[in-house]
Amino acid sequence: MLHTDCGPRDDENRYRLAVGGWREQVETGLVSAGLRRGGARRAVVEYLARQDCCRSAQEIHEGLREAGVRVGIASVYRVLDLLAELRLVQRVDFGDGTARYEPLEADGHHHHHVVCRDCGRVEAFEDARLEDTLVDVAERLGYAMETHEVVLHGACGTCRSEAPA
Amino acid sequence: MLHTDCGPRDDENRYRLAVGGWREQVETGLVSAGLRRGGARRAVVEYLARQDCCRSAQEIHEGLREAGVRVGIASVYRVLDLLAELRLVQRVDFGDGTARYEPLEADGHHHHHVVCRDCGRVEAFEDARLEDTLVDVAERLGYAMETHEVVLHGACGTCRSEAPA
DNA sequence: TTGTTTGCAAACCTTTTGCACGTTA
DNA sequence: TAACGTGCAAAAGGTTTGCAAACAA
Secondary structure: OOOOOOOOOOOOHHHHOOOOOHHHHHHHHHHHHOOOOHHHHHHHHHHHOOOOOEEEHHHHHHHHHHOOOOOOHHHHHHHHHHHOOOEEEEEEEEOOOOEEEEEEEOOOOEEEEEEEEEOOOEEEEEEHHHHHHHHHHHHHHEEEEEEEEEEEEEOOHHHHOOOOO | OOOOOOOOOOOOHHHHHHHHHHHHHHHHHHOOOOOOOOOHHHHHHHHHHHOOOEEHHHHHHHHOOOOOOOOOOHHHHHHHHHHHOOEEEEEOOOOOOOOOEEEEEOOOOOOOOEEEOOOOOOOEEOOHHHHHHHHHHHHHHHEEEEEEEEEEEEHHHHHHHHOOO
């Protein structure tokens, strides 16, 4: 029902391009944390770096398997957990009972998602005012904000015109 | 680890007060949808109306059981699903693998949450600018926004001063 | 070598489903 | 009474954990 297609809103979603040096950031991050670079870690990182949208652990596992890379599903989860802790990936939750993950730039530059209730299409978006507002809110509440997640749900343009309910 | 305490930020969180007529809204909603008012539905609604923060299905089930009300866990899930579809409850997801639910006012008035990474404390907040921004974003993307969810993660004031890492 | 990573399989938890029984209108 | 709602138990995911073997440094 919910296919994660992160529609490449051509003009705005430069997701893939920006992830250029992410793989190196991960290498550095692991090393400076005194961790090793095993096969599962490398595989998951390389897989994620190639995606243009967030992916679930199962999707990553499946994707690797199809590419002939054998990695245990448990390892996929462990790698994602680790990377999330090191702030190298962002965990995203659309509320469908599955966690998704995507590369997180070192400079904190990131985006959020809109999910179409009808077709399940997922699009990424960025909004400076949104970011500013959230910083203000956290400050007002006295929180040292580390991450935040924003998910919009609604009918996308296509579904709206197809089913003018 | 994550205890849902929705700290009653006394000055701002008027959650409970505002939910005054929610029970009636639910009654009306059910009737006008041609649905019946069975025991499980009533029990879950009354339980939720008494809470000052969102609750998971398991918490609701447990809470009812402790109060001597016998309701099957499956019914709790079914009722929550139904109410969410009717827009009578809001589903909230903190990314810990458990969905939480809370009453949703008919006028669309609602709030969002901040979760403390250290103590798990949850606080609710409202912000008009945030709401406006999200409406603008959805419009810009061509989506007919139906709901949205914002969750902030970070260290709360208390934890910040206790552990000045 | 030696502690870290990994894979497998089993365990866990939350959520969903099938079905017979109970209830509402 | 006829359709709808509920409870129970089993099933279905997704995610975590224990442990022994494989591996990186």
